Amino acid sequence: MSGNDALREQLETKKAELMARLDRITANLRRGLEADSKERAKQMEDSEVVDALGNEAREEIAKISAALQRIESDEFGICTECGVKIHPDRLAAYPYAEECIECAEFAERRRSIP
Numbered sequence: 001m002s003g004n005d006a007l008r009e010q011l012e013t014k015k016a017e018l019m020a021r022l023d024r025i026t027a028n029l030r031r032g033l034e035a036d037s038k039e040r041a042k043q044m045e046d047s048e049v050v051d052a053l054g055n056e057a058r059e060e061i062a063k064i065s066a067a068l069q070r071i072e073s074d075e076f077g078i079c080t081e082c083g084v085k086i087h088p089d090r091l092a093a094y095p096y097a098e099e100c101i102e103c104a105e106f107a108e109r110r111r112s113i114p
């Protein structure tokens with residue numbers, strides 16, 4: 001599957017970027033926690049924002065890792081819910097999509113129901 005080689009490279013690059021970003025976020029967070037107690041309140045506020053960013057990066061790294069695994073096992077581009085091929089346009093826009101657009105929209109609707 002040579003078509004997936006470029007995509008794999010793209011995902012590996014993106015993953016490396018996110019790991020580097022996560023390292024910086026974690027370093028900032030640690031600095032914040034070691035700060036002088038006078039600064040503590042403001043620092044804690046900042047670190048909550050920073051932590052949210054860290055979680056976002058971690059989540060994205062997990063998605064990329066899952067996509068890379070699906071490339072390895074030749075399941076990439078197949079909807080994990082219903083097993084149809086995910087539309088190439090969707091994969092181009094969102095390379096680590098796990099679901100076809102129908103399943104993703106269905107899941108979205110389900111989530112929005114209280």
Ligand SMILES: [Zn+2]
Pocket residue numbers: 079080081082083084099100101102103104
């Ligand atoms: Zn589906």
